[in-house]
Every structure is written in structure tokens, then in C-alpha cells.
Amino acid sequence: xxxxxxxxxxxxxxxxxxxxxxxxxxxxxxxxxxxxxxxxxxxxxxxxxxxxxxxxxxxxxxxxxxxxxxxxxxxxxxxxxxxxxxxxxxxxxxxxxxxxxxxxxxxxxxxxxxxxxxxxxxxxxxxxxxxxxxxxxxxxxxxxxxxxxxxxxxxxxxxxxxxxxxxxxxxxxxxxxxxxxxxxxxxxxxxxxxxxxxxxxxxxxxxxxxxxxxxxxxxxxxxxxxxxxxxxxxxxxxxxxxxxxxxxxxxxxxxxxxxxxxxxxxxxxxxxxxxxxxxxxxxxxxxxxxxxxxxxxxxxxxxxxxxxxxxxxxxxxxxxxxxxxxxxxxxxxxxxxxxxxxxxxxxxxxxxxxxxxxxxxxxxxxxxxxxxxxxxxxxxxxxxxxxxxxxxxxxxxxxxxxxxxxxxxxxxxxxxxxxxxxxxxxxxxxxxxxxxxxxxxxxxxxxxxxxxxxxxxxxxxxxxxxxxxxxxxxxxxxxxxxxxxxxxxxxxxxxxxxxxxxxxxxxxxxxxxxxxxxxxxxxxxxxxxxxxxxxxxxxxxxxxxxxxxxxxxxxxxxxxxxxxxxxxxxxxxxxxx
Numbered sequence: 001x002x003x004x005x006x007x008x009x010x011x012x013x014x015x016x017x018x019x020x021x022x023x024x025x026x027x028x029x030x031x032x033x034x035x036x037x038x039x040x041x042x043x044x045x046x047x048x049x050x051x052x053x054x055x056x057x058x059x060x061x062x063x064x065x066x067x068x069x070x071x072x073x074x075x076x077x078x079x080x081x082x083x084x085x086x087x088x089x090x091x092x093x094x095x096x097x098x099x100x101x102x103x104x105x106x107x108x109x110x111x112x113x114x115x116x117x118x119x120x121x122x123x124x125x126x127x128x129x130x131x132x133x134x135x136x137x138x139x140x141x142x143x144x145x146x147x148x149x150x151x152x153x154x155x156x157x158x159x160x161x162x163x164x165x166x167x168x169x170x171x172x173x174x175x176x177x178x179x180x181x182x183x184x185x186x187x188x189x190x191x192x193x194x195x196x197x198x199x200x201x202x203x204x205x206x207x208x209x210x211x212x213x214x215x216x217x218x219x220x221x222x223x224x225x226x227x228x229x230x231x232x233x234x235x236x237x238x239x240x241x242x243x244x245x246x247x248x249x250x251x252x253x254x255x256x257x258x259x260x261x262x263x264x265x266x267x268x269x270x271x272x273x274x275x276x277x278x279x280x281x282x283x284x285x286x287x288x289x290x291x292x293x294x295x296x297x298x299x300x301x302x303x304x305x306x307x308x309x310x311x312x313x314x315x316x317x318x319x320x321x322x323x324x325x326x327x328x329x330x331x332x333x334x335x336x337x338x339x340x341x342x343x344x345x346x347x348x349x350x351x352x353x354x355x356x357x358x359x360x361x362x363x364x365x366x367x368x369x370x371x372x373x374x375x376x377x378x379x380x381x382x383x384x385x386x387x388x389x390x391x392x393x394x395x396x397x398x399x400x401x402x403x404x405x406x407x408x409x410x411x412x413x414x415x416x417x418x419x420x421x422x423x424x425x426x427x428x429x430x431x432x433x434x435x436x437x438x439x440x441x442x443x444x445x446x447x448x449x450x451x452x453x454x455x456x457x458x459x460x461x462x463x464x465x466x467x468x469x470x471x472x473x474x475x476x477x478x479x480x481x482x483x484x485x486x487x488x489x490x491x492x493x494x495x496x497x498x499x500x501x502x503x504x505x506x507x508x509x510x511x512x513x514x515x516x517x518x519x520x521x522x523x524x525x526x527x528x529x530x531x532x533x534x535x536x537x538x539x540x541x542x543x544x545x546x547x548x549x550x551x552x553x554x555x556x557x558x559x560x561x562x563x564x565x566x567x568x569x570x571x572x573x574x575x576x577x
Contacts (some may be wrong), residue, residue, distance in 0.1 A: 014160065017153035024145050043124040043131070046086070049077040052122050053093075057113060060104055067104075072098065077120070084126045089119045118419070141190055171199040177207065212327070241316070241342040243287065245351060247335055249274050260340070261307050261314075264303035283307065287318065287340060305342070316342040340557055373403050411538070426552055430576045433459060433498055440477040440496070447485045454493040464500060465576040466505040468553055476546040476557075480569045483542070484511035487567070500575055504556075508570040516561040523575065546571070 054068035056063075070154045074090075074097060081087050093116035100109045139499040174191060180190035191203040201529060233255065235242050241258035245251060252270045258268060262283050269277050269284075280283035286305065306315045319341045324333040377400045380388065388396065441455050448455050466473070477496075482496045488511045495510040516524065516531060523529050526543040557571040 012047055012162075015154045017149060017156055021146060021149040021153060024149055025142075043082070043128045045080050046077060046082070046124045049073045049080065050117050050124075053077075056112075057117075058109065060100075060110075067101065081479050083123050086120065086123050088245070089116055089123065092116050093120070151350070171203075175202065176201075178206065178210075182213065189213060208330070242342055243340040244337065245274065245288075245340070251277070252337070258342070261316075304311060314344060314346045317345050318342055335487060370403060371408055373399070377403065420450040426469045426472065428469055428553060430465045430468060431468050431473065433464060435468055435475045436466075436468075437469055437496055437498070438476040440481050442476045444481045444485055447482065448494070451485060451488070451490045451492075452501075453485055453488055453490070456493055456495045457496065458497045460499040460535065462503065463500055465523075467574040467576050468555075469549075472549040472553070473507075476549050476571060477509070479542045480509040480547050482505075483569070484513070487511060487513040489513060501572075503575055504572040505574045505575045506570055508551055510566065510568050512566040515563040515566050516559070517563050518561075519560060521561060525557065 003150075010558070052073035052074075053070050056066045056073065059066040059069075074094060077090055078094070081090060093113060096109055096112045096116060100106065100113060103109060129297070152210040178189050179189050180385065191206050219463060235244075236255045238255055239257065241261050242253075242255045243251065243258050250271055250273050252267065252271075254262075254269060262269075262281060264277070264281065264284075274284065274288040278288060305318060307316055309315050321339045321341065322335055323335055323337050323339060326333050377396055380396050381400075437457055438460070441457065444455070480497065489495060492512045495508075496510075497508045497510065499506055499508075520531050525547040526541050527541060529544075547557050553573060555571055555573040559567060559569050561567040
């Protein structure tokens, strides 16, 4: 039980006893007051009336007002009948008084009246004595009850006096002695309170502290030093740059590779805060910008960092590892610092660049033979060369479709190679909107006719120009329309809408196809991604290239879809005017 609870119960009981003692005292005092008032109100009044009648009886021969006085006191007595036998005696007295009024000189009647008055005195005196005994009994009972309640209050108070101070003082005394032992470096000292109150919690916290101190003092310093040197040697031999920070964001280690790429010396960064170092070193500022002022879990920065080191450009991936430990005697992990690892991905970057160059070269070289094939197909379809039978015509049509598809794939690969190499050129200028849409519609008209799909164009009135690269924008819109036709049902329609929202011009392509499941919406613009179960065709590069083209122009691209009701692919570019 908590000490607070004990104090509440003890003081509450004491208060209850005091309240009970006060209530009993008031009740008994009130009862005694009523008994006294009863004696005064009834018996004492009867005695007063009897005395008045005796006085009037003595004055009958001398005072003419004696009879009225006697009658007055008799009437008061008749209205103050309170004791047993008093009614009969008073009635007899009234009869004798009537007889006295008829014969005022009768000694016999006067004697009878005196006897009646004496009986009234006796009755009331006996009643007074009886009520006095009752009042005395009640007073004795009150004394006993109040004494018992007072004794109970004394016992409760005495119990609190005996038990409460030691219950608080003894644990404090024991804890004080243990603290002195800890101060004297006796870290084996423990406090043993088999309690479940505040002192029990204090004892457990004290023991946890003593255990940590004991563990710290008993650890072997030389073993710690060897472990530290082993870790430092391991970090120093790593081929990747490594920085270490403590929980206060101070640099605690940096290997040779880290110093080499940063151009700093160990004494220039060791023990200093990264904010201070970053003020004079751009590389350090770039490396630690994700840590300063933030609580980072383990994270990997996939954006490659370009660093000039060893007289060449190198590429690194930054990995931030947040170090957590569980202190002895505790349950929750605490952060003790960060390790920043820069993985050298230069060889992979060079291979990727070689791949990009190869794809660009091959895609460019493919265009010449593909163009020759297209020319050959055109010549075969010319009737002046010679007529073709139906089978030959079907073969030529197949060759033409495959050639166009191959040319489209080659174009996408070439665009991708240009994007990856950074050699793509943008020509941003105020461009007419109608030619861009006309190009996209004409490029997809044949595919739309084959599926009997209507291409509906809706341009907001007064909207003529957009700030964009018209060639790249037309390519993106063509890709959107092509996908919409491919995934729309036959005899449907595809809407191409252009409208202005604030300072942006938004191009939207709306189809009525199956739509895209919500779980795939975030991935449609990923390179090579194709929705499982989708119709065959395409390389999975078109939307990715579209995203690169639009974002390179400072625009925004996106998709909305209600599965089963179609899609809306859109992009927004800067308006003109």
C-alpha cells in the first residue's frame, strides 16, 4: 500500500472518530437539555400553581381577591396535567373548590383542599425525582459513550503516532546510510525494501543506480582500451568513408577515407560539433544535413553524391545509422549517436554510364535500318512496283506495324539514354496549345479508328499558349493518348481537356477503360513497371520518360483512377500571361 494511501486512511479514521465524538456529545447534550426543560415546563409549573392556590386559600378570610386568584391557578393546573394521578387529584380539588365557594367558612372543605394540594405536591415531587434519575442515567450513558469515542480517537491517534513516523523515517534513515556507502565507493551496497509503496520504487531505482556504478567500476580499463583500438583499426581499414557522431552531434571518429574526401585533418573535426565544421566545409554540410536537429532512424540516401577526390569525380551513397543501446537496469533503448557511411558507387556509376551510352548508340544506329525497312514497305505498297495479293498485303502490313513498334521502342530507349546522360536539351518558350494537341490526335488517329474510339478535345476558351518545350510536351501528350486508346473499350471515347488553374495550364487525358487498382497508382511512373495483367505492348518506359520530360520543364505529372471506371492522366505546366 502506498504511503499516501496509508496517511489518507489513518487521518481519515481520526477525523471520523472526532466527528463521531462531536456528534454524540451534541446529541446527548441536547437530550439532557430536553429532560431539564421537561422538568421545568411541567412539574415546576405545577408546583408554582399549587403554591399560588395555597396562598389564596390562606387569604380567603382577609382578601376578597383570593377566590379569583385560587380559580386562576386552578385553571392553569387543569391545563398542565402531565403526571399519572394528577388528573384525578386536580378534579377532586376542583369539586372541593366549588364546595368552598358555597360555604367559605367550612373548615372541613379547607382541610380537604389542603390535602388535595398536598397530593399534587407529592405527585410532582415524585415525578421530579423520577425524571432526575432518568436524566442522571442519560448523563452517565453520555459520559460512557463519549469516553469510549474519545478513547477510540486516542487509540487511533496513538497508533498513528507510533507507526507513522517510523514508517517514514526508518526507510529514509536506511536509504541515507546506503547513500553514504555509495559515496564511500562501496558500490555493492543495496537497499532491501520488501514494500510496494513509494519507498519500494525508490529502493529499486537506487539499486539500479548502484548496479550501474558497480558494473562501471568493475570493468577492466585495459580490455576497454583494446576493444576501442580494435574498433578504430577496423574503421580505419574500411575502404569507404565513415564518420561517427555522439548524441550531442560531436564528431568522435573519422577514418582516413573520410578525411581524404573532406580535405580536413583529424584535429580539425574531432570533438567538434558538425554545425561548426559545416560552416566552413560544403561537403560536411551536405553529408550531415539529414542529421543535424533531427532524430533519424536508419536511412539510406539513394541520391548519389558527386565528390571530387583522387583527382577524379567519384559517386557515393550516404547511409545514416542511428545507434541505440539499452542501458543496464532499464528497458527502453536510448540513442547514443550516429554513424554516417559513404558507399563508393563510382564503379557502378561508370558501368551505368557505359550502359546508357551503349543504349544511346544502339538506339541511334537502329534508326537507319528501321528507316530503310519503312522505305522498303512503302515501295512494296506502291502499285507501280507491282500489285500484291492478299497474303502478301497482310505480310507487308505486319512488317509495317512491327517496324513502327520497333521505331517507337527505339525512340523511347534513345530518350531514356538522353535523360540518364543529362544530354537532353529543352527549348522552353511560349508554345501554341492547339498544334500540340493536333499532333497527339493525328499520331493516334489510326489506332482510334481501328477501335472506333472518338477523340474529343475541349480547350478552355481564351487559353492559347503554354510555357513549354512543344516537342517534348507533344510527345508526352501523344503517349497519354496512345495509352488511353490501348486500354479503352471499343466504341468508347477519349477526352483531351486543357484548362487553366491559377497560373498553371493542366492537360488531361480521360479514358473509360478498366482503370488502375489503387495499390498500383504510386508505381505507374516507375521505369519498366507494367501493371500485372495489363494488355501486352509497350516497354514500361513511356510514362517514366513522360515524368522526366514534364518535371524537367518545372511541371507536375500525375494520375487519378477509379477502378472499373477509367483513368485521368494529367500534367501541369506554367501558363503564359
